[in-house]
Amino acid sequence: MIASGSLFAGRVKTVPHLSTIIRQAAVLAVDISQAQAFLDGNKRTVFLTCDVFLRLNGLAFIGNPMDLAMQLEAITVRISNLEDATDGFEEWLCKQVD
Numbered sequence: 001m002i003a004s005g006s007l008f009a010g011r012v013k014t015v016p017h018l019s020t021i022i023r024q025a026a027v028l029a030v031d032i033s034q035a036q037a038f039l040d041g042n043k044r045t046v047f048l049t050c051d052v053f054l055r056l057n058g059l060a061f062i063g064n065p066m067d068l069a070m071q072l073e074a075i076t077v078r079i080s081n082l083e084d085a086t087d088g089f090e091e092w093l094c095k096q097v098d
Contacts, residue, residue, distance in 0.1 A: 063096030
């Protein structure tokens with residue numbers, strides 16, 4: 001469950017189980033990447049966090065980690081709002097999960 005005061009509060013909607021997990025993974029990845037909390041290693045942190053989150057929920061990221069990094073870079077220079085960018089990333093992530 002996501003705490004009401006957390007970075008992710010209000011970003012994850014209640015939907016069927018698999019969609020919820022992938023949506024939460026997408027929001028987690030996007031929000032960590034946008035925070036730029038570290039001087040170096042933000043995309044690696046996002047990949048590992050997303051991968052562990054998916055595995056803890058019975059799924060696995062089967063895509064290329066470099067493609068994930070390029071997706072996150074595209075979100076950084078997006079021309080749409082963050083919610084639309086997150087939706088696009090979620091759609092991409094769905095195809096990268098087994």
